[in-house]
Amino acid sequence: MRIALIGCGHIGTVHAYSLSQLHRAELVNASLHTLFDHDVARAEKIARHHGGTVCDTLERALDDADVAWITTWTDGHLRAVRAAVERQLPVFCEKPLAPTYAGCVEVASLLHAVPHQVGLVLRWSPVFEAIADAVASGRYGAPQAAILRDDQYFPIQGMYGSTWRGDVERAGGGTLIEHSIHDIDVLRWVLGDPARISGHTTERFGHAGIEDIATVTMTYDNGAQASLVSVWHQILSRGSGRRLEVFCEEAYLHTADDYLGPLTIETSESSVEVLGSMPSWADQLAVPEVYEKAVAHYASANKAFLDGLEAVGGPQMGRPAVDDALAAHRIVDLAYRSAAAGGAPMEW
Ligand SMILES: NC(=O)c1ccc[n+]([C@@H]2O[C@H](COP(=O)([O-])OP(=O)(O)OC[C@H]3O[C@@H](n4cnc5c(N)ncnc54)[C@H](O)[C@@H]3O)[C@@H](O)[C@H]2O)c1
Known part of the structure; x- marks a missing residue:
């Protein structure tokens, strides 16, 4: 092809x-x-x-x-x-x-x-797939709460070197749509469609319409709740980082790495670390270790x-096809509408 x-x-x-x-x-x-x-x-x-x-x-x-x-x-x-x-x-x-x-x-x-x-591409992260599978299996009881923190330096500099991310006409917004559309997709993968969405956004760095802090709270028909904190900061030494914690009735699952993990699963009986694997064919690629x-x-x-x-x-x-992407965009859009209305909850 x-x-x-x-x-x-x-x-x-x-x-x-x-x-x-x-x-x-x-x-x-x-x-x-x-x-x-x-x-x-x-x-x-x-x-x-x-x-x-x-x-x-x-x-x-x-x-x-x-x-x-x-x-x-x-x-x-x-x-x-x-x-x-x-x-x-x-x-x-x-x-x-x-x-x-x-x-x-x-x-x-x-x-x-x-x-x-x-x-x-987080749909291709073994660690998030393991979390989504664990929650979907029901083996740890129903999900109660998820907390996702995502931080990245303001990406008009460093390896991103782009100016369009400071222009709302081109990017559509800041850290929530541009970066955390991935996070919203992961939360939806793990917990499903929310019933209500509220958002708050702040612009600290002076790019009109480009929020550098966004918080989104989602509640679900089964009573579960999720919150996302998405930040663009100026700590240029930090790589992009994600930390996801999910509480189910009978387990606490958490990871601080968005590709292989490890994923820690803590239950009343044990605390187990599960490390994701690279694809079986990855060693056939001729790529420097750092990449x-x-x-x-x-x-x-x-x-x-x-x-x-x-x-x-x-x-x-x-995978994912566009219907999943569009659903994530709908959540982002409702979060922006909520933020514009002072955080008022929006119905899904
Ligand atoms: N999936 C991911 O993990 C991921 C990561 C980074 C960026 N992205 C997305 O990828 C897209 C590009 O981001 P980037 O970081 O590569 O930006 P970039 O500025 O580095 O590159 C974008 C390129 O597109 C070119 N371009 C813009 N409009 C064009 C057009 N109409 N026709 C032809 N070329 C055009 C620009 O000249 C530029 O070279 C964005 O939508 C961004 O959100 C996705």
């Missing part, structure tokens, strides 16, 4: 790296073929390191491809998705789907027409999508 990569910045490079590694190790039957970015130098850099031919328009890049990876900044997703779907190409679309909820609905209605996957986990994480999502396109019996939908 010939892959078109649309958007050749930070995450486009991460995808290009993981896709070229998968191809090199003959783990997928697909390779980077065409590249497009408004900033030609960025596309050229990816071509030099990971392959592919730089195209001068979006349309040319898509015309000569079998599958599209859409990794532009958020307000570029709609146009690129539309152009790919018009060509009936399967689409891997990065999160957030669009800056506004109406835009997300539009992207979702386009994606329904083709095999697709959304870049909510091993990050590349394996994105490669898992990318490989699964490509494998699904070649599945016996016809292409399968990726």
Whole structure:
């Protein structure tokens, strides 16, 4: 399969790296073929390191491809998705789907027409999968409460080096939509759809409409409660960090790492640590140790999508598909509405 990569910045490079590694190790039957970015130098850099031919328009890049990876900044997703779907190409679309909820609905209605996957890659984290499975199994009783803390330095600097994250028209908002859409998706994966949502947001760093602190509280029909605290700070030495704690009636599950864990499960009888495993094929990638986990994480999502396109019996939908992404966006939208109304609860 010939892959078109649309958007050749930070995450486009991460995808290009993981896709070229998968191809090199003959783990997928697909390779980077065409590249497009408004900033030609960025596309050229990816071509030099990971392959592919730089195209001068979006349309040319898509015309000569079998599958599209859409990794532009958020307000570029709609146009690129539309152009790919018009060509009936399967689409891997990065999160957030669009800056506004109406835009997300539009992207979702386009994606329904083709095999697709959304870049909510925490669905490919063994540690969150273990938590979601443990809660769904019911073996620890009903879930009571979840607390998710997510922090990251304000990502217009450092390895992100982007200015669009300070522009509400392009990003749609700050830490809640841009970063914690992942967290909302994880909480929904573990606990299901909430019944009520309240939010509070604060802008500390002077970018209008770009909140750098967001808290979201969700309550569920079964009485469970969840809270998310999402912070963009200025501690440049800190990597992005997540800490998730889930209380079930008969167990306390917690992790401070968002990929392999370990996950600690404490019950009346014992406290057990479970460490997630890298994919069995990860040792076939030729990646410096420092990048091993990050590349394996994105490669898992990318490989699964490509494998699904070649599945016996016809292409399968990726994980997560757009309906899960749209549900997470609906929660984010309701949290923003609640914040604008002083924290008033919004019904799901
Ligand atoms: N899944 C994840 O973990 C993850 C991580 C980081 C970023 N993202 C998402 O990926 C997207 C890109 O983020 P980034 O960090 O790579 O940003 P970035 O600024 O590093 O790169 C974006 C690139 O897209 C290009 N671009 C913008 N609009 C375009 C258009 N219409 N057509 C072609 N190229 C266009 C820009 O020139 C830039 O090179 C955002 O939506 C972001 O939220 C997802």
